[in-house]
C-alpha cells in the first residue's frame with residue numbers, strides 16, 4: 017500500500033528512515049534544500065555577496081548541487097560560476113562537458129569549460145602514463161590545481177565541491193585507515209581561503225546522503241551523466257568502505273549522519289585550538305606561488321618531471337586570459 021507524506025496528503029516517494037519521515041517529491045526537495053541552506057548559513061556563506069566557483073563534473077552530485085545553489089541564488093546574493101574540466105577521457109569527458117554546458121545555459125548560470133589538452137597538449141591518460149602515476153591521483157592533482165587557479169583568477173570566495181555525506185565519511189575513513197591523520201582536518205564543510213594562494217572550499221552536501229542527492233536529481237529532472245568514469249578502478253577502497261558503512265546504516269539508521277555530525281564538531285574544536293595555538297604550516301610553491309605541501313606544488317613538480325619544466329605559472333597566465341575574455345563585454 018502506498019504511504020502518505022508525513023507533511024502533506026500526497027503520496028510519499030521516499031522513506032527517510034533515520035529521520036522517521038516519509039516524503040512526497042515536493043517535501044523531499046524542501047527537506048534536502050533546507051539541509052544545504054542551514055549548513056551554508058551556519059558558516060555565514062549566504063549573508064554577504066559571495067562569488068562561488070562550482071566544480072561540476074556532470075555526475076549526479078555536482079549537478080544536483082548546481083540546481084540547489086541556483087535555487088538559493090534567487091534568494092541570497094550569491095554569484096555562481098560553473099566550472100567543468102574536460103580531461104580528454106575518450107567520449108566520456110565530451111559528453112559530461114556537454115551536459116554541464118547545456119544545463120548551465122538552461123538555468124542561466126555563467127560557466128567555464130577548460131580542456132586539459134588545450135592547456136597542456138596532453139590528456140589525463142597520457143599525462144599519468146608519462147608521470148607513472150595512477151590516472152585517479154593525477155586527475156586529483158590536475159583538477160585541484162585548475163579549480164584553485166580559476167577561483168583565484170575569477171576572484172571567487174569559495175570553490176563548491178559536490179561531495180556528499182557518504183563520500184566524506186569514506187574519504188576520511190580511508191585517510192584514517194592509511195594513517196594519514198593530517199589530511200583528516202580537511203574534511204570540514206568549509207575551509208578558509210589563504211590570501212592570494214588558495215581559495216576556500218565548500219561542501220554544501222556535507223549532510224546530504226548519496227541516495228538523497230540521487231533522488232533530488234531524479235525528482236527535479238536534473239540531467240546528469242549516468243556512467244562512471246571509464247578510467248576508474250573496478251572496485252576502489254572508497255567503494256568497499258561505502259558498502260561497509262551502508263550495511264551498518266541498514267541496521268542502525270542514522271549512524272552515518274551521527275558520525276558526520278561528530279566529525280564536523282571534532283574538526284571545529286581542533287581548528288579552534290589550532291587558531292590559538294600553532295597553525296598548520298603553509299607552504300608556497302617556489303615556481304607558481306600557490307598553496308603547496310612543500311616548496312614545490314604537486315602540479316609544478318609533475319609537469320617539471322614529465323614535460324621538462326614546471327607549468328604552474330604559465331597555466332595561470334592562460335587561465336587569466338580565458339577569464340578576462342569571458343568577462344569582457346561583447347561588442
Ligand SMILES: [Zn+2]
Nearest residue numbers: 021024040043
Ligand atoms: Zn508532502
Ligand SMILES: [Zn+2]
Nearest residue numbers: 301304313316
Ligand atoms: Zn606550483
